[in-house]
Structure formats: structure tokens, C-alpha cells
Amino acid sequence: MQSLSPLQLFRLTYQPKLPFLLNSLHSLAPIEIGHKREIEDLTLKNLFPETFEQPFLSFKKGEESDSFPALKIGVVLSGGQAPGGHNVISGLFDALKKLNPNSQLIGFCNGPNGILKNQIMEITSSLLAHYRNQGGFDLIGSGRTKIETLDQFQTASKTIKDLDLDGLVIIGGDDSNTNAAFLAEYFKQNNIKTTVVGVPKTIDGDLKNEWIETSFGFDTASKIYSEIIGNILKDSLSAKKYYYFIKLMGRSASHLTLECALQTHVNLALISEEVEEKKQSLSNLISQIVEMIVQRAMQGKQYGAILIPEGIIEFIPEFKEMIQELNALLAPHHPYFQQFNRLKDKVSKVKDVSQQLSLDASQCFNSLPLDIQMQLLLDRDPHGNVQVSKIEIERLFIHLVEQELNIRKEKGQYDGKFAAQSLFCGYEGRSGLPTNFDCQYCYSLGHVAALLLSAKASGYMSCVNHLTQPVEEWSLSGIPIFSLLHLEVREGKQKAVIRKALVDLKGKPFAVFASQRENWKMADDYCCPGPIQFMGPSEIADTPPLTLIYETWKT
């Protein structure tokens, strides 16, 4: 059993504010709002014969009703942790009980695998009392198993029928919500009564679109990282000794990096989406950083910090190519790999590997330090693919920057001292105590999920809007997940997926960043957001992410 710190105990008693509308839970009726998705592609439509015509729903106050039947609902957490998960569950629980005290909530243990294996626990009021407003996913656990094959659908259906579930809430990211749509469709086709509802979760912030303003957990994670980055900037300015190369978690999109840059005014932040659009090569990025270091040195400043999004590698053209070639070359069935794998002294064979690559890829490979080359060759997933997230890109950047600075030194173009430290802002951001914003957002999302279940709106995602307004004014809706799906080729196959929302280079948050960054490079205009505060004035304790605020700025 876990101990609770004084702050954890205090947070247990926090009562998240609710939108006004949710105070009249019994009189909220789903209303179809005009919009319906135009379908360009029959393939997509054919995958969802039962659900492709679902309308967008909004919840408005109507007649009060007492006719909410008791529901038996299952809930599952899918994928990486995001602060606020427990509040989705407590919002769902409270709303279900308010609508009908005889309703029941069942948690599937350790992610979707818990559905396949029928591993469950009943979520009771007394159990939940230990998890309200707490971080982590430890009430029921999470996992990365996906329910996407026919076989898995059948196994899941068996569990769900055995349990006689009226509804299933899937709390997850883009893939988990896609699978929720397929499961909803499958249930309808097979006359299974269970309503499937999704909830948008991910600290990466890449599950967002016209309707979903942000995914939960992004606010807390970005604030935890911004605290660390702000402290580092202050330290760098005080000691005037180090450049910090800070890698930030977040698979593809650079939302976290952009948010943290806006929060802290770090000297330089690389945005993967920009790297891709401008086709910036690795040497190009290194030059950018070196240029700044040289200029700052001329002003006597030999310190600073640089943010690097974890996923950047896959956006650098020559890196992407090299990884593809390595993946092919070192696939488990490839004779070359088998030969390489048997070698004891792999270090001696590294040069040999590079000779098997195309000229471009080989050049890229040879420019890397030995330890990164070894990471590329040895840290591979079961399919033989390079594990991009394991590559220590922050160290690679330090190595290459140092190399380039030495060249400039020899040419007499640079005369400074360069000392660097690397840092990874990662796992500590996924399970922290959720901010007031995430607590309230998640608690509302849970309520809306309960309303969607009551309305038997299967294949919908719970959605809360106007998040930069006071909580009381937030509005509530249900988004047909189908409306978010697009066909994409993944691993050689055409698949219906929710497109990951990347940073919009034409959007306002990026524009604000772009308008400031030249200044931030030189001016040490550092800002320390400090630790997340749960009490005190609203502008300190309750603010939503800056990117969200900028997005809703009127032009």
C-alpha cells in the first residue's frame, strides 16, 4: 500500500469545479448539431457501415428526467500514463452514480489486455477516495496491448458479454480511440449492446483537431518540464558555464517543445515539423546551434540551453533514410544481420556496416560518434527496427556541435569555451499530480463520457470545449470518432487512423514563437514558471497551456 504525502492527502479533498451545465446532469439531453462529415472515400465508409452517418452531438439543458437506467460500465486505460487519468474515472463514476445510484463501474486491469483476459476490479467509492486528483494510472494500471484484430474483437466481446456491460470507456491516444471506433462498429454489426466511448489522452498533445482542443495530461506534463527547464536556465545564467541540451519526450509532434519554449524563453528550440517542412539536414541544424553559440560567445555568453524534441530524428531527411536502410539491412532474416549478430567484437565491424549503405546514408552514419552508431546497430526492436526513442539525440547533438566548434576554432572564427550537459525531460512528466486545469478537464470529460453512455452514443469521443474560458462556461459535446478517421499507409497497408496532429506552422502558437525566437537566442530573456501551484490566485493555479491560449486568440 502506498503512503500519501501531505500534499497528496490535501489533493484528495480538492473538489474540481464543473461547467454550469453539469450541475443539471439529469436534464442534459444530447442534441444533434448540423455538421456531418462529407465522405470522400468509399473505402473508409465501407469499413463503418453502421456508424459512418453519426451526427455530432452537443449537450444542452432540457427537461429534467428521472428515467436514467442503472448501467454497468467498464473502463480501461490504454497506453502511456498522462496526469488526470484518475479524474476521468472519478468524473465518470460520480456522474454514473448521480444519474442512477445503482450503476456500477468495473475497471479492466493493466490496459486492454485486461479486457482480453477478463481481469477486472470493481471501482467503489471508498477505493476511488484514495485516487482523486492523484497522478499515475495505478488505480487499475495501463498497458500497450491493442485490440484491433478480429480475433481480439471476438475475445473482447466474450468478456464484455460475460460481464453484461452496457458500456465501455476507453481512455487513450489516437490509436486507442481509432480502435474504439472499430470496436463500436463491430459491436453494432454483431448486435452487442455495449456502447463504446473514447476519451482523448496523451501528454504529447497530438490528439487534437477542430473539435478536440487538447488531450488531457499535456498541461501537467508541459508544466513539469517547464519547471525543470526554467530552473536549468536560471542555473545556466548564474554559473555562466554550461550549455544544456535538453531532450523532451513526445513521439512525433513537437507540441511539448513548443509549449515549453513559450513558457521559458529558452535560447533555441528545434521544432520537428519545421525541420521537415524546410528539409533541414542534420548539419544544417548543427550550424544553427553553432551559429548561436559563436554569436553569444562574442557577447561573452558561454552558456544557454537548447530544446530538442525526442522525435526529431524521424524528421531529418538523411537520418530517416539511413534508418530505413539500416532497418532493411539488419532485419532478422537478412543474412548480413545474422552474420553481424554472431560477432563478438561488434565494434570492429562498424565500418563494414557503413559500406553496405547508400552513399548518403553511409555519410550520415559515418558522421556519428561510435556510441550512437552502436545504439543504432544494437538497440533494435523484435522486428529488427532501430528504436528511435532510444537514440540519445541530445548527446549526438553535443558531439556534433563540439566537432563543428573545433573546426571554427581552427579557422579562427570562434574563440570560446564550450562545456555541455545533456538532460532528458521524460518519465517524470507522465505521472505527476495533475494541475487544477487537468483535474477539472478530466473530471468533466468523465461526466461527458457518462452522458454519452446514457445516450447510447457508441463510437463517440467525450469532448469539452471553450477550455480557455472559466470552467463554468465550458461546453460539452460528443464527437463521432469516425469523423476523425483518415486513410493512411502504415507498414505497407492502408489503414483508417486518426491523424496525429502535428504543430501547425501556420498557427498562432508557432507564430508567437517565431516572432520571439531571434530575441530569445541572444537576450537571456529567461522565464521560470516554477513548480505547479494548486492553491493561490487563479492566474497562478488555474491557467491552461499557453499554446491553447494563443490558439484561441482572435485574429
Added chain:
Amino acid sequence: MQSLSPLQLFRLTYQPKLPFLLNSLHSLAPIEIGHKREIEDLTLKNLFPETFEQPFLSFKKGEESDSFPALKIGVVLSGGQAPGGHNVISGLFDALKKLNPNSQLIGFCNGPNGILKNQIMEITSSLLAHYRNQGGFDLIGSGRTKIETLDQFQTASKTIKDLDLDGLVIIGGDDSNTNAAFLAEYFKQNNIKTTVVGVPKTIDGDLKNEWIETSFGFDTASKIYSEIIGNILKDSLSAKKYYYFIKLMGRSASHLTLECALQTHVNLALISEEVEEKKQSLSNLISQIVEMIVQRAMQGKQYGAILIPEGIIEFIPEFKEMIQELNALLAPHHPYFQQFNRLKDKVSKVKDVSQQLSLDASQCFNSLPLDIQMQLLLDRDPHGNVQVSKIEIERLFIHLVEQELNIRKEKGQYDGKFAAQSLFCGYEGRSGLPTNFDCQYCYSLGHVAALLLSAKASGYMSCVNHLTQPVEEWSLSGIPIFSLLHLEVREGKQKAVIRKALVDLKGKPFAVFASQRENWKMADDYCCPGPIQFMGPSEIADTPPLTLIYETWKT
């Protein structure tokens, strides 16, 4: 110019509470308290002919006096950042001005080097207004230059005479305070009027003793690290996937590790002092960790976290020996080093290096992975010494644990999955916004420094006691730094130094830890202290470090 976040702005307006006594600043008189140090060693006494007889001072309320002359005081920050430095300066400033509005405070820029080079800035009320209760040392900067040679004393004296300083406040760790004692003695011997006062600073917490309860900054740093560690534990429990090997900053002593272990109930925390006392070898430590992993795996738990103090290497007997041999072998003047340094392909020579070592040292060296071997050989300071703090001990531990687990697997003694992540809690703890405790402690320390200056108590350290009591009841004293000095052999020479306070294995904080740790290994009794709170109930916003609380427990 820096931007200030909403929280930073808010903190500017925070008014640190003061001990009751300090409300009557004008009536505080220094009183000699009986204790005087018994001197065992004439060498030590002979180094301090002018100051060795100084009595301990306490400040008690006496007659109100208006006769405080205007003083011109210099202040310098020495060494690594610690949260609260700006509050020492603002406490000093406010007290000086209260005692006599015509007093003046001068800051030396970028550490003691600013004294040698006469780089100064006047600290004004309007300037200070931007730094109250803020982290970092950026108001005047800091640096690691030491003032310890006769030459440096003469240069410093010139600056100080030129500026006509009545006093100099040195805010620093053990070495800086030692140097303050020597400077005070030098000034007295040379009839220089300047009073020298020290203030105990270091996040490491190793500047403490019978009189000094804690150094400032320790509280904030340990809370910043505990937030991160608590989040990691929660994440580890939620994903059930990783073991986290977390290295903690702190040169020799393990106070930070002990404090964080008590705060978070991490599964295992290594304490360097215990390693040394029990003469635990590296393989012994690895076995300890492996044993726990194997036991937890039997309970289906394949996750957890381990704290490793940064300085542990120097406490592991065979490691210490190996480093000494490497330092001798690879000293710049050694022919072997010169030969090694000319090599382009150093990797190929690593085996050769190990053959130059004694059997024990060579065994230790050969047990290390290649990247750590390279770190030992290549990351050396200007004197050719291995830079212990640059060795990635957390990765070394992961490597060795993995190796040992594989052996047990082959023997059929272990059947789990081991996936590990490494993490360093370091620079982000040195410059964060100081906790209320550090704000108040530092503000009081600054006041006491002003009182010592007014009393011309040169060679004293500012001291505030009863820190686990309410602020109002804190008491004030001045400790003759001489009384803290001991003779130690450092780099072959006998030197007078303040002994670094290591973790007391017979003390209460360690006893509490020792009584709990077997339970914490297995039980997942994780605790998340969460982010530092500045507002709210006192048990959340104002608590001192746990180690300090336990130390003052009555038996």
C-alpha cells in the same frame, strides 16, 4: 533582461517571516556564551593567533540603541548555486538599512574572482526588488575561484581597502567559509578594519555540525529532487515496466539521497557512508540490487527505482584504488599518458591500459563496460585526474546489474524481464524558486550577518537555530569559524579545513531509514511529495527537511 512568470512575480511580494528577536533589531546585543573550543593542536592555533580565542556569540534582546554607524559592506557568492542566495542578500540589505539607512551594500560579480578583479555593482533597493525570494545566483553571479594564497589575500586586501569596506560577507560552502576564517585572520594581522562574516550555503547539506543545523538550499534541492523521484515511482508503478536508476547530485555526502529516500520511500537507496563503513565492494552493491530485483520478480513486480548518490564511487574501496592508480598512470608528465594521448584509435588500447594496473585495480577496470572505461581514460581534469562526477555511475550500475541478472538467468535463478532507465537529478535543483523554509532561513541568516558585522565579529559564521520550531521562535548566533576547523591531509599537505559533515550512521535520520528500508524494498509504499507549494496549509508549504526533523527528535 529576464521575464518573470506569474509565480515569480507573485513570489516577489512574499514577505518572509522573521524570528521574534529580529523585530527588535536595534536592541539586539551579542552575548558571549560560555563555550570556547579546547585546542588540541598547536599547529592550528598558530595559524590563527588573532582569532583562535573568539567566543561563541548569541543575540539576545537588550537596551535599544541608536548608535549603529553607517557601514559599507561587500557581499560575494562562492561556488555552486543554492536556492535562497538572493534572500541572504536581501536579509542582509534590509537589516543593514534598518540599522542605519546610510549603510551601503556592494556586490562582487561572478564570485571571489570579482574581489580579485574589483568587479562590483551596488545593490540597491530597486534592483533587489526583482530578486526577492527568487532562485539562482544571477543578481551578482557566482564563481569557483578561491581566495587562499598570500598573493590572493594581498590582491583582495587592495580591492577591499580601495573600496573602504567595513565588512565582507562570504556566502559559500565549507571551503569558502574556511577561506573566510583565514581572510579574517589575515585582516586582523594586517590591521585591516574589514569584518569578515560567512554564511553556510550548499545543497549537498554537508556543512552542518553541532551548531549549524543545515546549510541553506538543501531543503529546496531535496524537495525538487523528491518531486521528480515521487513522479518516477508513480510512473513505474503505473506502467510496471521499468527500473529507474536515479543518480543524485551531492559530491561526497549522501544527505540528499537520505532525505529523498525518506520523502519518497524509494525501493532502494545507496548511502555512500554505509558503503565505506561496511567496506562494500562494487560487486557487493550490485548483488544487493540484483537480490531485490529477483525477489520482486518472484512477486510479479518488474519495476521500481534505486537512488545512487553521485559521490559513491569514491567510497567503493576497489574503485577508489583503481582511480588512484589511473591518476598516477595517466598524469600529464607520465610517458605512458603521452603515448596514449597521441593514439588516434584509443579504443584499441584499452586492454593495454588495464595491464599497467595492479591486479585488483585491473580486475575492477576490466569489469567495466567500454564506454565507462573510455570515460575514465578521456574525461580528465587539467591535472590528469579522473573526473569522478563525470562518470555515469547510474549507467554503470545498470550494465552490471543486467550482466549479473543474465548470469542468474542462465543458472535458472531468475526468470524475469529487466528494462532500465537512467536519470540524473542534478542542475535543476540548484536554482529553483526557494521554498518558504529556505526563504525564511536565508532572510534570517542575512539579518544575523548584518548583526555580526555591526558587532565587528570577524571570522564568524551567521547561524540560526531551532529550525524545526516555528520561525518566530528561531534563535540567533554567531559561530567562530575557527571552532569548526580541523587539520586534514589534502593533496599531500596538512590543511586546516571545515570537516565535511557526512551522514551519521548512528544518527536518527539514518536509523529511521534503516528501520523502513526492508519494507520499502518489496512493498511499493511509494510516496509522492509533489511540487513545492508556496501557499496553503503550513504542513504543506512550510515544512523543514525530514532529516532535520528526525535529528531533533527527542530520544
